[in-house]
Amino acid sequence: MKQAKTRNPVGWGYIEDAPDPTERKAALDMLAVFLDGKVPEPVDAPVAKAIKLTPGRVEIPVALANWLSDKHNDRLLHALGRSFHDLARLRELTPLPAPDIVATPDSETALGRILEWADRERLAVIPFGGGSSVVGGVTAEKFDAFNGCVSVDLQDMRGLVELDERSRVAEFRGGTLGPDVDAALKPQDLSLRYFPQSYFHSTVGGWVATRGAGHFSTLHAKIEDQVQALRVMLPDGRISETRPLPASSVGIDPNRLWCGSEGFLGIITSARLRIHPRPRYRETQGIVFADFDQALEAAREILQSGLWPAQLRMLDPLEHLQSRLMQGRSAEGALMILGFESGHLPVDNAMQAALAITREHGGIPEVNDGNQGDSVSDWRQAFFRQPYLRDLLMDYGMILDTFETAVPWSRLPGFYHSVRDATQAAIDRICGHGIVMGRTTHAYPDGISLYFSFFALSRPGALTEQWYAIKAAASDAVMNGGGTISHHHAMGRDHKPWARQEIPLPFRDAIRAAKSSLDPNGIMNPGLWFDD
């Protein structure tokens, strides 16, 4: 099966989806405002063939030639993920470390043979789903302790394995991309309803391995809670398979060892996930609050009242304004996007109950007069386009990145302000001038996730260095405030220094021991969790 679109080897997503002239102009107009008209000359991202990669060290064995490639373009496409950090590396680092070999097994048998070969030859193995990691989860380091590196791309291990309609569960192969998941379920009027920003270029296996979060703001937010059973291949070719069960109490839950394992213990070859009817009833409403703290407080009350909105996202005033400016409009105050959906029962009672709560906290429902457009659509539009615009603005030397976290309600609103202020202070110190804005993505009765975006003009040639200084200051603020270093992007290589503060030492010891047992040569995604 071939992908219909062409992955951009030096940027986010697909080449066919790059910003069109209108979108480019809108983004550059905003940049001009931000930079007071002093927009620097753009420097395009390097073209693929001009990027120098570290020389390949591994010869392709004849018996596996069908599934292995050492072509420049394949190696480049698998050299790193799609974080700002990755794309800055790609512009600044030469030669760029890249896997020596890219493998595309088309069956568990093929995968088993590739893993056995890699284990025997002491090659580092990086499991590769859609390659959309923004935390350094698929970055090919130099891996000097190994004889080389294989990126194992699951793209040919995709598709629906089994649909259990009565139990509302579907099993997908690990390499299945978001749109293919949805297409497979559509004929039965079902859906996983999992639409992360990376939806078009991330996979079932990747979602589970990183403990991602999707479309639902509440209740079905995190993928690990949607896992009914998993099939995983270990580096020695053994398969670990769990029973399909709604719940169990037989010791420690085996599924949870693989959720968040980030390709570090084995490769998820298929996942049975809980699915939903496609919504038949649906209501969405934008609600404006004078300030963000009020919106947060309303959200807390909604969550704790036992309502489970499918959508509950709040934009702080700056993020609200920015999403409107992108559509040539303006806005004031914080925005709550509130939505309910159901495949079975009307949602108007729930919506009315939630709106009553927002009113008590000063929320004013937005009226769409047809002329102005509405904030909800504007924001949704911006959501999937943001990473493409990030790439464009990088050409002008802009640092644009995001980070996300979660905290218990009791830490709010102080946590939001302190993290935002610390990030702003770092940007001012490091770049002189920049913007931080925030939103929430997923909410729970006991807390909420916060998602910050920042941008600043870098000194030429210092993209990575200046980015890291800001990232470090923001991450320190997150940790000091009692947050997690990632609510749904995973640990990866980029978050390790802060993850260490969060993961209990005895648990690290337990994982180290489990790793030694399952992967004695340590070939699976080396450099995650431990430096050795």
Place this chain on the structure above:
Amino acid sequence: MKQAKTRNPVGWGYIEDAPDPTERKAALDMLAVFLDGKVPEPVDAPVAKAIKLTPGRVEIPVALANWLSDKHNDRLLHALGRSFHDLARLRELTPLPAPDIVATPDSETALGRILEWADRERLAVIPFGGGSSVVGGVTAEKFDAFNGCVSVDLQDMRGLVELDERSRVAEFRGGTLGPDVDAALKPQDLSLRYFPQSYFHSTVGGWVATRGAGHFSTLHAKIEDQVQALRVMLPDGRISETRPLPASSVGIDPNRLWCGSEGFLGIITSARLRIHPRPRYRETQGIVFADFDQALEAAREILQSGLWPAQLRMLDPLEHLQSRLMQGRSAEGALMILGFESGHLPVDNAMQAALAITREHGGIPEVNDGNQGDSVSDWRQAFFRQPYLRDLLMDYGMILDTFETAVPWSRLPGFYHSVRDATQAAIDRICGHGIVMGRTTHAYPDGISLYFSFFALSRPGALTEQWYAIKAAASDAVMNGGGTISHHHAMGRDHKPWARQEIPLPFRDAIRAAKSSLDPNGIMNPGLWFDD
């Protein structure tokens, strides 16, 4: 802090709560019907002081004397849990293996000193909460590979540590009993709403360590989903503590290693649990169905429509009849107990929507005419009393036990019938005559848990032997049908042979390695997971 009631050393629960003459008479009348009037002479459970225990092998060190006891009654009270199997052992096995020492640490410091001593002296350690295990989770074996055995009772490490009202989370010490949890939250109008059958004699630490399930039939059913953070002490005295977070994606979830760990890796000294407002709005309704399969189908539709009833339990016709007979009434058909509750919003819309679904499946709402009583109260009454009656009927040589499991909806109703029939066939073969009945306890969009009860008259002196033969046949049927060997009672020692079929081998390897790392001398609850 002293317990107000006296634990029964040879039976379930508290001596003060033993059946009164009226309740005894009702149970014995039912027994007479079952046995066609041929009720054997009762043989009372042995009195505590007449039970011979294995001789103690361990001397109490002076420095720890404050917290340690080797008294007969303490050793007996901690020799085993409260399963049928345990109480049969207690009647048949002499000398009865018992821990050499019972420890009651009153702080983490004391616990640390006791664990370090046990580790140094190579003493097996059995963490002991309320002692209500029905799967052999706290059974003191002979442990010949060790120099002795210490049961570590957490009863003096109890109480509320911290209440985070804004985040709806409360941290309790591991040894806190059910009623103490509720009492601590009541002044703030909050509740954990966790009322397992063992509510009065089980603890926070025990619930988490066994992945128990409580009051809620749906959504908040399993305790592992209510855990925000945990504090655990390892055998070397180190503390593993997780951050209080609503969710995270930083690698594998550290909380989940301790959920279901059954005292095998460390001792849970405190747990931060998600709590709820006490219900202000509440509706409960009994609904009668001509057969159990119809009730199951209605339940599936309720769950998959996005309704989350607080109560959704179904009794098969025999269980329904039995619960009514105990109150001197009669019944026909299967019963669904359907209830909604909320601390914030009215529940009548949800109840009406669920009732509409039951009607489509032939369900008829029960009308309480005041005279007849209602099935719901009758069953609730029976629920907490059942284990006491089990003890009474054991005196008459009756085998009475329960087992529970869970399966995806797609396996129903076949699974229910095959497990029930296989158990009935085993009883007929082994005991000649007996009854099996079933109910459901917890339900999910992708499946449901089934709970079976059986009773049969044993041959004198063969309680354990005949029980095990029935248990084995039932367990085989559960495994063959694709169920789990336990949905909320845990693995313990009793479920090991079947748990092995369910736990993937590579996961067992990973846990074995984690165990070696955290508990190198293997002192923590030996015999769980592995025989060595």
